[in-house]
Structure formats: structure tokens, C-alpha cells
Amino acid sequence: MVWSCNTGSSAKAPSPATSMPELLKVDTNSIPKDKYGEMVRYGRELMLNTAYYIGPDGVNGHYLGNKMNCTNCHQDGGTKAFSFNLMLSHQEYPQYRAREGKVLTLAERINNCVTRPHNGKPLPLDSKEMVAFLAYLRWINSFVPKDKPHQGSHNLAVKLPDTAADPEKGKMLYQEHCARCHGKDGEGQLAGVSYTYPPLWGPDGYQPGSSMHRVIKQAQWLKANMPYDKATWNKPFLTDEEALDIAAFVNNDSIHARPDVKNYDYPHVAEKAIDYDKGPFADTFSARQHKYGPFRPVISYWDQHGMKASY
Ligand code: HEC
Numbered sequence: 409m410v411w412s413c414n415t416g417s418s419a420k421a422p423s424p425a426t427s428m429p430e431l432l433k434v435d436t437n438s439i440p441k442d443k444y445g446e447m448v449r450y451g452r453e454l455m456l457n458t459a460y461y462i463g464p465d466g467v468n469g470h471y472l473g474n475k476m477n478c479t480n481c482h483q484d485g486g487t488k489a490f491s492f493n494l495m496l497s498h499q500e501y502p503q504y505r506a507r508e509g510k511v512l513t514l515a516e517r518i519n520n521c522v523t524r525p526h527n528g529k530p531l532p533l534d535s536k537e538m539v540a541f542l543a544y545l546r547w548i549n550s551f552v553p554k555d556k557p558h559q560g561s562h563n564l565a566v567k568l569p570d571t572a573a574d575p576e577k578g579k580m581l582y583q584e585h586c587a588r589c590h591g592k593d594g595e596g597q598l599a600g601v602s603y604t605y606p607p608l609w610g611p612d613g614y615q616p617g618s619s620m621h622r623v624i625k626q627a628q629w630l631k632a633n634m635p636y637d638k639a640t641w642n643k644p645f646l647t648d649e650e651a652l653d654i655a656a657f658v659n660n661d662s663i664h665a666r667p668d669v670k671n672y673d674y675p676h677v678a679e680k681a682i683d684y685d686k687g688p689f690a691d692t693f694s695a696r697q698h699k700y701g702p703f704r705p706v707i708s709y710w711d712q713h714g715m716k717a718s719y
Pocket residue numbers: 455458476477478479480481482492494496497498500514517518521522525526541614618619620625
């Protein structure tokens with residue numbers, strides 16, 4: 409089993425039984441009962457009920473362009489293992505981001521999610537809401553074991569097949585395993601201020617510039633987390649190929665419209681993630697191959713040309 413994943417890190421698979429790395433988790437009962445704790449608590453509220461506070465009809469501001477909550481992707485408020493876990497983030501920023509071609513603070517990185525998956529406008533960096541997000545991320549970071557190996561900070565890896573992901577197969581699998589919650593047309597199920605089941609495409613879904621729109625990236629997340637009531641990180645429901653096929657269907661722009669964005673960034677093409685389908689590219693492969701694969705020839709090409717493929 410590969411437990412670390414997509415960042416090219418050299419982490420090894422854990423050996424079984426006793427030396428199993430600790431699964432990341434937090435204890436929300438231990439939030440301090442002081443001013444700092446108040447901000448942590450508000451930050452957690454914002455992660456869980458983002459649309460209620462800062463959605464299109466938010467009670468504390470109108471920043472998001474849709475009614476999704478951060479926790480729809482960063483589950484359990486960013487603390488669920490293998491679910492775009494955010495427990496390391498506080499210690500890893502400021503960080504160079506290939507997407508913008510510059511070093512970003514954690515606050516700026518949060519705003520990228522406010523703007524792209526939430527199709528919104530950035531929070532002022534000194535707003536109470538931004539400070540609360542940062543306080544919360546600092547607090548969850550305090551649960552990362554400092555002296556023991558841990559797991560779940562990155563999503564599971566998926567094995568990349570020799571063939572391209574197939575949106576047609578993905579469509580059938582979607583109707584079989586996903587439509588009962590997310591709807592036949594990916595519209596989700598709105599319950600007043602936010603969703604019981606969030607939308608997967610359409611005007612209220614994430615933007616095409618979001619990382620969730622990348623086929624490999626989404627498949628890695630689906631593997632441990634969807635279908636919601638069936639998959640767990642140590643007992644995935646979908647095979648790797650099924651996860652890739654479904655992600656290809658969900659992210660097929662020729663049939664699924666999304667809120668439009670004009671700026672796809674990555675000023676340096678050789679730093680572009682290989683499953684990011686917006687050209688120009690640092691190689692000779694088509695936009696279609698960057699979207700659906702097969703990805704292994706792309707990775708080999710990058711290796712041969714001394715470039716580091718990320719996905
Ligand atoms: C549609 C899914 C989705 C939603 C909704 C979403 N995010 Fe993200 N977020 C992602 C993905 C995908 C990444 C990239 C993770 C990766 O590359 O492994 C990410 C990355 C991040 C990171 C950087 C993590 C790191 O350590 O580098 C932060 C911080 C973050 N999101 C915060 C938020 C906050 C706060 C919200 C709510 C305002 C939010 N996100 C909503 C999908 C989402």
C-alpha cells in the first residue's frame with residue numbers, strides 16, 4: 409500500500425502491525441477556553457458551515473459564489489485523514505506555488521479555495537474570518553505528532569493504467585454509485601443555506617481551475633472517500649480505474665458546464681501539473697491526454713527531459 413502520494417515525496421509504505429504510522433486526528437473538546445480558542449472555534453464553524461456565514465446569502469459577509477462548505481472536500485473540517493487533510497498546512501506556508509509562480513502565505517492559499525472551488529471573491533487578509541481560518545489551521549496543526557510517523561496528510565495514491573480514463577464508462581459508474589446522492593445531473597441536493605449533497609458540476613459546482621477538476625487529483629480523493637457511505641481509506645469502494653473513469657466523467661467539460669474563469673495561471677509551463685488540461689504544455693501531448701491520460705507516457709517524457717512531473 410502506498411500511503412503518501414502525489415508530491416514526489418520519498419516516503420515509504422509503512423511496514424505492517426506495530427510500526428503502523430499514527431492516523432491524523434484532533435480532539436475538538438480541547439479547544440482552549442480563551443480569546444484564541446474563540447477564534448479557533450469560529451474557524452471550525454467556518455470550515456463546517458462556510459455558506460451560512462460567508463456564502464451568497466451569508467450572515468457575516470458575501471464572499472462565496474456558491475453554497476458549498478469547505479468541509480465538503482476537506483472533510484471533518486480538514487481533519488479527516490486522506491481527505492485533502494489540512495493538518496500540516498500551518499507549518500508548510502509560506503510556500504512556493506507553481507500555480508502562481510510565487511511564494512504564497514497560508515492566507516493567500518485559503519483565498520485560492522474561496523475563489524476557485526467556491527467561485528467567490530477573496531476575503532480581506534485582515535478580516536475576522538481570515539484570522540479565524542488561520543487560528544483554526546494552527547490549532548489542528550498542533551495535533552500532528554512531532555516525533556512519530558503519521559499518515560493521512562496526503563490522499564491515497566491511484567495506480568495509473570496504460571489506457572486513458574474513460575468518461576463513457578465513468579458515466580455508467582456515476583449513475584450506479586453516485587447519482588442517488590449527487591443527482592442524475594450532478595446538481596446535488598440543496599437544503600436551504602447549503603447542501604445535504606453538494607453539486608459536482610453546473611453553475612454551483614467548483615470552477616474548472618480548481619484542483620478537484622484534475623482527473624488524477626479527484627480520483628485520489630474519491631478512492632478513500634466516495635461513495636460517502638461505503639468507502640474508507642483502508643477499504644476503498646471504487647477500484648483505481650473506476651475512480652479515474654468517474655473523475656473523467658465528472659470533469660468532462662464538453663457535457664458539464666461550470667462557472668467560467670479566464671485566468672489559469674502556471675506562468676512556468678514546466679511546473680504545470682500533468683493532469684492540468686489547460687495549455688500551453690511543456691511537452692508534445694494533447695490537452696485531451698493531459699486531461700484523461702494515459703499519463704504514464706507523459707511522466708516518462710518528463711523524466712527523460714529532466715523535468716519533475718507532479719500530479
Ligand atoms: C471542491 C473542493 C474544495 C473545496 C470546497 C475547498 N477546497 Fe481547499 N483544496 C481543495 C483541493 C483539491 C486542494 C489541493 C490539495 C492538494 O493539492 O493536494 C485544496 C487546498 C487547500 C489548502 C492548501 C493545503 C496545503 O497544505 O497546501 C487550504 C489551506 C485550503 N484548501 C483551504 C480551504 C478552505 C478554507 C476552504 C473553504 C473556504 C476550502 N479549502 C474549500 C479542494 C477544495
